[in-house]
Amino acid sequence: MRRWLLPTLFLAGLIAVWQIAATTGVIADALNLEPYLVPSPSEVATSLWDSRSLLAENAWVTLQEMLFGLCIGLIVGVSFAVAMHLSSGVREATYPLLVISQTIPIVVIAPILVLWLGYGIWPKLVVVALICFFPVAVNTLDGLRSVDRETTKMMRTLDASRGQILWRVEAPGALPYFFSGARIAATIAPIGAVFGEWVGADSGLGHLILQDNAQLETARVFAATAVLSAIALSLFGLLALAERRIVTWR
Amino acid sequence: MRQDTKMPTEAKEFAIGNASPAFGDLAHPGAAVSIRGLRHFYGSLETIEGFDMECPPHRVLGLVGPSGCGKTTLLETICGLQEPAAGNVEVGGALDPRGRLARCAFMPQRDMLLPWLSALDNSALALRNRGTGRKKARKEAGQLFERFGLAGFERALPAELSGGMRQRVAFLRTLVSGKPVLALDEPFASLDAITRSEMQAWLAGALATDPRTVLLVTHDVEEALYLSDEVAVLSARPLRVVDKMSAPTPRAPDRDAAVTDPSFVAVRERATTSLRGAAG
Numbered sequence: 001m002r003r004w005l006l007p008t009l010f011l012a013g014l015i016a017v018w019q020i021a022a023t024t025g026v027i028a029d030a031l032n033l034e035p036y037l038v039p040s041p042s043e044v045a046t047s048l049w050d051s052r053s054l055l056a057e058n059a060w061v062t063l064q065e066m067l068f069g070l071c072i073g074l075i076v077g078v079s080f081a082v083a084m085h086l087s088s089g090v091r092e093a094t095y096p097l098l099v100i101s102q103t104i105p106i107v108v109i110a111p112i113l114v115l116w117l118g119y120g121i122w123p124k125l126v127v128v129a130l131i132c133f134f135p136v137a138v139n140t141l142d143g144l145r146s147v148d149r150e151t152t153k154m155m156r157t158l159d160a161s162r163g164q165i166l167w168r169v170e171a172p173g174a175l176p177y178f179f180s181g182a183r184i185a186a187t188i189a190p191i192g193a194v195f196g197e198w199v200g201a202d203s204g205l206g207h208l209i210l211q212d213n214a215q216l217e218t219a220r221v222f223a224a225t226a227v228l229s230a231i232a233l234s235l236f237g238l239l240a241l242a243e244r245r246i247v248t249w250r
Numbered sequence: 251m252r253q254d255t256k257m258p259t260e261a262k263e264f265a266i267g268n269a270s271p272a273f274g275d276l277a278h279p280g281a282a283v284s285i286r287g288l289r290h291f292y293g294s295l296e297t298i299e300g301f302d303m304e305c306p307p308h309r310v311l312g313l314v315g316p317s318g319c320g321k322t323t324l325l326e327t328i329c330g331l332q333e334p335a336a337g338n339v340e341v342g343g344a345l346d347p348r349g350r351l352a353r354c355a356f357m358p359q360r361d362m363l364l365p366w367l368s369a370l371d372n373s374a375l376a377l378r379n380r381g382t383g384r385k386k387a388r389k390e391a392g393q394l395f396e397r398f399g400l401a402g403f404e405r406a407l408p409a410e411l412s413g414g415m416r417q418r419v420a421f422l423r424t425l426v427s428g429k430p431v432l433a434l435d436e437p438f439a440s441l442d443a444i445t446r447s448e449m450q451a452w453l454a455g456a457l458a459t460d461p462r463t464v465l466l467v468t469h470d471v472e473e474a475l476y477l478s479d480e481v482a483v484l485s486a487r488p489l490r491v492v493d494k495m496s497a498p499t500p501r502a503p504d505r506d507a508a509v510t511d512p513s514f515v516a517v518r519e520r521a522t523t524s525l526r527g528a529a530g
Contacts, residue, residue, distance in 0.1 A: 150358045153331050157356040158376040158427050168375070172366045249365040249407055 015041045039219035047219040048226065054208070055220075059227050061204040065121060065196065066189040066231060069128025073185055076129060077136025078178065084137075085144040085170070086162075102134050106195045114200040124196030124204075131192045132185035136178065143177025144170045176250060179243040186235040190228050280307030281342025281353055281430035281463055283328060288337035290323055290489075297323065299488040301337070305480075307430070310457065310464040310500065312474030314521065315484030316529040321467040324489065325433045328465065329354040342430055355429040359436045361420035363408035369419045370395070370404040376427035391426050397459075398422050399452070414445040421453070431463045438473065447505065450476055454501035471521045476509055477501060483521055485528035493524035 021027050022040035031038070039047070048055065080098065084091040106127055113123035147170050155165050197206030205224045212220045283305040290298035297320045305311040315321050326332045327339055330350030341350040355376070363372045370388055371378075373395075377387035395401050398418050408416055417438065424432055437453075438446045450473055457464065457477075468474050474481045479500045483493040495517055502508035509518075 148362070150360065151362045151364070153326065153329075154356055154358055154362045155375070155379070156331060157329055157351060157354055157429070157433075158379055158423070159352070160375075160379040164379050168378075169364060172364070247366075249409065 037216065037218050039222055043219045044222040044226065047217075048223040051220055051223065055205075055224060055227055058203055058205045058208045058224070059231065061121075062190070062193050062197070062206065062228065063231055065124040065128060065193040065204065066235065068121075069125045069192060070132050070185055070189045070235065072125060072129035073132025073189075074136055074182060077133035077181065077185075078140055080133065080137040081140035081144060081174075082166075084141050086166070091141075098134060098137060101130065106131065106192065107199075110195050110199040113196075119200050119202065123200070124193055127196040128189050128192035131188050135184040135188075136181035139177045139181030139184075140174050143174030146177065147173045175247050176243070179239060179247065182239050183236055186239055187232055189235065190232045194228070280461070282307050282340075283311075283342075283431060283463060283465065284338075284340045285324075285328070286338040286340075288324075288327065288339060289335045290320065290327065290332075291335050295487075297487055297489060298334075301489050301491075303482065303491070305463060305465060307342075307463050308461040309480065310466060310478040312478030312481035312497075313465065313467045313484060314469060314471055314474045314481060314525055315489070316486045316525070317469065319484050319486035319528075320489040321484065322435055325356065325435050325465060325467055328431075329356045329433050331356065353429055354431045354433050355424045355427040356433045357420060357424045357435065357437055359439055361408070361416045361440075363416055363419055363423075365408050368405045368407060369400060369411065369415075372408065373419055373422040373426055375423055391422070394422055394426065398456075412445075413441050414449055417441060417449055418452070421456070425456070425460065425462075429462075431465070434464060434466045436468050437466075439468070439470075446470075446473070451505040453477060454503075454505065457501060471518055471525060472509055475514065475518055475521060476505060481521060483524040483528055492528045493521065495521060 019041045022038050022043075025035050025038075027033075028035045028038045080094065084094060109130070110123065110127055113126050117123045117126065144166075151169055152165055155169055160168065193204070194206030194209070197204040198210055201207040205228050209221050209224045212218070212224065283303070285301060285303040288298055288301040288303075289296065301324070303311075303324075313321055313324070323332065327334050328341060328350065330341075330347035330352075333347055338345060339350065342353045344350050344353055363369075364375075367375075370392055374382075374387040374391035377390060378384065382390070392404055395404055398421075400415060400418060400422070403411060403415065408419070411419065417440075421437065424434075438449050441449060454477060464478075466474060466477055471481075475495075475497045477500070478497050480494065480496050482491045483495075484490065485492045498513040498517055499508045499511065508514060
C-alpha cells in the first residue's frame with residue numbers, strides 16, 4: 001500500500017504545483033514565453049483525452065518497437081554474456097567492442113540504419129536492441145562470474161559437467177543480475193525508440209512529438225511523453241513482477 | 251536461522267548406530283587413499299614438500315593442523331580438483347585427476363547448498379548430474395531424509411533450515427553421490443558448540459551404518475579424535491605429519507562419555523601439545 005501511496009502522493013503534489021504555476025503564468029513570465037507554450041496539467045489531460053485515438057495508434061507503434069527491440073536486446077545480451085563467460089578468448093576479444101558500441105551516439109547510427117533498413121520498424125528495433133543489450137550483457141556476465149568457486153568445486157566432485165554447472169549453478173545465480181540489467185534496459189528502451197523515429201518514421205510517439213513540437217502543440221507533446229513514460233513504467237513493472245515470481249529464494 | 255530444538259533426540263537415534271543396512275543401496279566396496287612425495291607450490295613458495303599419507307578403505311583419517319597449513323590444498327589434490335607439482339596421489343587405484351574426482355566427494359567448509367533448490371533437490375544433485383531423471387533422483391534421495399532427521403523438510407529451501415539441518419542436507423548430498431571417499435573440509439566449523447557436538451554424534455552414527463573412507467580435516471582436536479580411527483597432526487609450511495595417534499574409542503555411541511574418558515583425555519592432551527608445537 002505504502003509503496004504505491006507515497007509515489008502517487010508525491011506525483012500528485014508535483015502536478016498540483018505545476019498546475020498552479022502554469023495557470024497563474026509564473027513559469028511563462030519567468031521564461032518570457034507565451035502562456036500557451038507552457039501547458040498546465042489540466043490542458044495536458046484534456047489533450048490526452050481529445051487525442052486519445054491518435055495517441056493510442058502511435059503508442060501501439062512505439063510499444064511494438066520497444067517491446068521487440070527490448071526482447072532482441074535481452075536475447076543478444078544474454079548470448080554475449082554466456083559466450084564471454086564460457087570463453088576467455090571471446091571475452092577479451094569482444095569486451096572492448098561492446099563498450100565501443102555504446103560510445104557511438106545513436107543520432108549518428110540511426111540515420112545510417114534508416115538508409116540501410118528503410119522507414120519501417122527494423123531500424124528502430126536495431127537502435128532499441130543496441131542500447132538495451134549492453135546493461136543486460138554486462139550485468140549477466142557479472143552474475144555468471146559471481147558464483148563461489150567452492151560451489152563449482154563441490155559440483156565437480158558431484159560429477160557435474162561444465163554445462164551442468166552453467167545450468168544448475170551459474171545461470172540461477174546470475175538471474176538477479178540479469179533482471180537488474182533488464183530493468184535498466186526497459187527504462188532506456190523509449191530513448192532508442194524515439195531517436196529511431198526522429199530520424200525517419202511516419203508514425204509512433206516520437207514521430208508525433210517531433211511534429212507537435214514543430215506545430216507548437218506543446219500540450220500534446222507532454223501528453224505523448226506521459227504515454228511514453230507509462231509504457232516504460234509498465235515494462236519496468238512487468239520485469240519486476242517476473243523477477244519476484246522467478247527469483248523466489250531471495 | 252531457526253533454532254534446532256529437536257536435534258538432541260535425533261542425534262541420539264543415529265548415535266545408537268542400529269545394525270539395519272540403512273544405506274544398503276549406496277554401500278560401496280571402499281577405496282584406499284595413498285599419497286607419496288606430494289609437493290605443491292603457492293607461486294614460488296613451496297607449501298608442501300614431500301608429504302606422505304595413507305588411509306585404508308572404510309577408515310576415518312582425521313587431519314588436524316594450524317590454519318593455513320595447506321589442509322584444504324591437500325584435500326583438493328586428493329579429490330582431483332588440483333594437480334600436485336610432484337608426487338603420487340592414489341585413490342582407489344586411480345592416479346589421474348579424473349579418476350580421483352570420480353571416487354571422491356568433497357564437502358566444503360560452508361554447506362554450499364544451492365539457495366534456489368529445495369533440500370530434496372540439493373541432496374539429489376549428484377544423481378541429477380549423472381543423468382538420473384528428476385522424479386527418480388528425488389525418490390532415491392528422499393528415502394534417506396527420515397534417517398537424517400530431515401523428514402518433512404524435503405521441500406524447504408535452504409534459507410528456511412537451521413544451521414544443523416543445512417549441514418545434514420550437505421552431508422546427505424555428499425553421501426548420495428555414492429563415492430567411496432568423502433573429503434570433509436571442517437564440516438562443522440560454522441556451527442555453534444552445542445550443534446557441533448550433536449552433529450559429530452550424528453555423523454558417527456551415519457558412518458556406523460554406512461562406512462566410507464573419510465578424510466576429515468578440522469582444527470578441533472576433540473572432533474578429530476572422536477570421529478576418526480587415526481589422527482595425524484600436521485605442521486604448517488612445509489606441510490608435514492608431526493604426530494600420529496590412534497583414537498581410543500572411534501565413533502563411540504555415547505559421545506559425552508567417550509570424550510571425557512581418561513584415555514581419550516590423555517590422547518587429546520598429547521594431540522593438543524603436538525598441535526601447539528606444530529603451530530610454532
